[in-house]
Amino acid sequence: MSLLNSSIRDLHTKITSKEIKPSELVSASLERIAATDEKVKAFLLVTGEEALERAKQLDDVPADAGLLYGIPGALKDNLNVKGQPTTCASKILTGYVSAYDATAVSKLNETGAISVGKTNMDEFAMGSSGENSAFFPTRNPWDPDRVPGGSSSGSAATVAAGQVLFSLGSDTGGSIRQPAAYCGVVGLKPTYGLVSRFGLIAYASSLDQIGPFTQTVEDNAIVLQAIAGHDRYDSTSANVDIPNYLNALTGDIKGLRIGLPQEYFGEGLDAGVREQINKAIRVLESLGATVGEVSLPHSEYAVATYYLIAPAEASSNLARFDGVRYGLRVEGESLIDMYKNTRAEGFGEEVKRRIMLGTYALSSGYYDDYYLRAQKVRTLIRQDFDNAFEQYDVILSPTAPTTAFKFGGKTEDPITMYLNDIYTIPVNLAGIPAISVPCGFADGLPVGLQFIGKAFDESTLLRVAHAFEQANGVFARASL
């Protein structure tokens, strides 16, 4: 535990000075997983032998080893790793073995980072609690009776439990930031197009983005540096210059203009969470930032807009799971029966609900009223942010309206569950970046603070998050 309870930079120093070997670090990670994952259930698959094998190959550390060299991490199980099963925590991918590496995975591999396994998630990244995994729920390391958030439930929990130094998740409507908030870790959703989506099993293509979970902001910047950049295999990946994110971590936010969207502090925000956020605002002010109110008037339509666009794209993206070429097949008397049986048995309830929602929204005669109108509102939401960024450098809000809730607490009514993402969803719709940083506790549970930035301005997000973290103190890992 002590070894893993360090920053990536400290471990890097130890690795390059030969104080520890990558294989020792990976062993420590595997031991920690063995000791704690019975409780946390963060992993769907631990690839211990492969990880150790790879670590031993890296034990002879070159002089120019990068910061992630020999560092153990974990991958959300919707990222393809060649030769390993990828399940999306769904029965429908039973038996599927990936034929290729996701671009983000190969980029991590190039740095010498070592994946120790695949993490649990809500099935096909649809959910806000991790309870939609077809296999088992992941538990919040801070309180085993509570959810870790979702959909990147395992990726958030494994970092919080100190099992790995970093993990990758995906964020379509808050799936990195909300579990990061619930588990008390740092989670970043980059600008749409900053990180290649090639090899990420699509939920909603125009919203999905891969991003890192870490214990600290600096660690997060290190992982982002490794995975960001244009990819010719993803036409939607942006061809922009990638800055050195570590250079942004100056600790200086004097004069930084922070906007508080009034719509994000209204009804439904838990009092305990509000208190911690207000405290955080005072810390930022004390560091020299200026804080003012701003309005994002179309945010109130964001959840409705999201639940038309995301399911519409999902209904098409998930159509390929048909039992014909790979994964689960449940035979039937005819081809149509085989499709029906396979999909009825292979998909969980929430996935089916969203496929039906999306199919309806795209149907002839409804397209204009639903999908097309949602796209128009999406434009308005984006314009809200553009307007706000004329006055402010970043926007601050709670990451989620509450802290982690109890298992089964919101499963009855999907709408209550959907409202969990009320502060995160607008960011995906606008395609801009946001980061969740732990800022305190409410009733013993971590509270997440969200900073929202301009497109491709991750540097400013990391700068303000880092300055806050330095002032407020680095968040501890959960004791298990």
Add this chain to the structure above:
Amino acid sequence: MTTTTSKYETIIGLEVHVEMNTNSKIFCGCSTEFGAPPNSNVCPICLGHPGVLPVLNREALNLAMKAALALNCSITRDSKFDRKNYFYPDSPDAYQISQFDKPIGANGFIEIEVNGETKRIRINRVHLEEDAGKSSHATDGSATLVDLNRAGVPLIEIVSEADIRTPEEAKAYLEKLKAIMQYCEISDCKMEEGSLRCDANISLRPWGQEQFGTKRELKNMNSFSNVQKALEYEQSEQERLLESGEEIVQATMRWNDDTKKTVVMRSKEDAHDYRYFPEPDLVQLDIDEVWINDIRATIPELPAERKNRYISEFGLPSYDADVLTASKRVADFFEEAVASGAEAKQVSNWIMGDFLAYLNQHNLEIPEAKVKPAQLAAMIKMITDGKISSKIAKDVFKDMLESGNDPDKIVEEKGLVQISDEGEIAKVVEEVIVANPKSVEDFRAGKEKAIGALVGQVMKATKGKANPGLVNKLILERLQ
């Protein structure tokens, strides 16, 4: 044609799919080669594995633009792609990436000639899309087999306006379309290999009525002649229905080549709702004037221009020019032969006669022919130089087609050089006159035709080698 006497006017529109001959598929790097072992030209992308993304093949886009421009279409600068959703085993993603409301080309036309009149058939749109795989049924009936080699091969769909009025016009349209595609080297347009496919919409309406009648869509025609036959059948069938007061029900009909009839494949109720929506994995195109002009510059002289040139430059009859230019390969062959020094009309005669007949009979394409243009020109020169007779030339050419040998070599080896020696021919003439007193008597009695019999006997005696002009002259001299 029944239309002229019918009470009804026939309305036809054609939808033609053309497979473009790019080296690689439209959204991945796999080969497009025809006839490879099943499922050998595939990769995770065209197999629709989870997490893959399409990347547009620039060459496919350029060829589609070339096709659109050659068909007199305007180019849609902000063209984009859409998903057409449907479940079928040969469609790996369970959607086809196609173009819905922004096809690459729109508002074009083709000019056809029927019964000596030129008619303009407008083209509604040309759009770019991916082909599906191919399903076949195991011979023992135990399974359906899917070959995905073809999945992802780039296609253009060319949709005509309902401007076609007879099945004959439909065939002429297809022939002209094929010629244009071949001239532009966009496709080899082999219907038997599926690189050109045609669906036809047909309806009837009383003459003078503005509103269209109920249409039926015809599928499964595997040759241009079958398109014409299917339309002729459907035309009389619809006329019969209308005459007997029955209602025509909108449906998709399948042409049965064995029975030469159309049968209902599916009714309107079974029509798919394809739930089109913009493809989120590809970006909208941004095509500028320079790009369009670069593509336009690659379009060669097209059949219509070439035909006019053959009439003006070579003095060919319109019919000859039409036949020769219907295929670029034939036209190229013609021009090469003329460039080698042969007289144009003679080259035309030989190509349209013996040459094309031989190729058709042996099902050969021009590149497979053993005779080269220069050889044909050399043979024609031997005729004009009086070295061989036209009659002998027919045998020489047949030999050339079979052996590929030069004409002078064949003539020499077979001793086919024309006899132009007057003394030698006079000797034979004398013998023939003596041996055929009846013919001589007939001629003298005023039956001028009788000379033909005598010439024939001389030719027979010289095995066709005597110069026919000299024979004629010498017989006349001898008898007068």
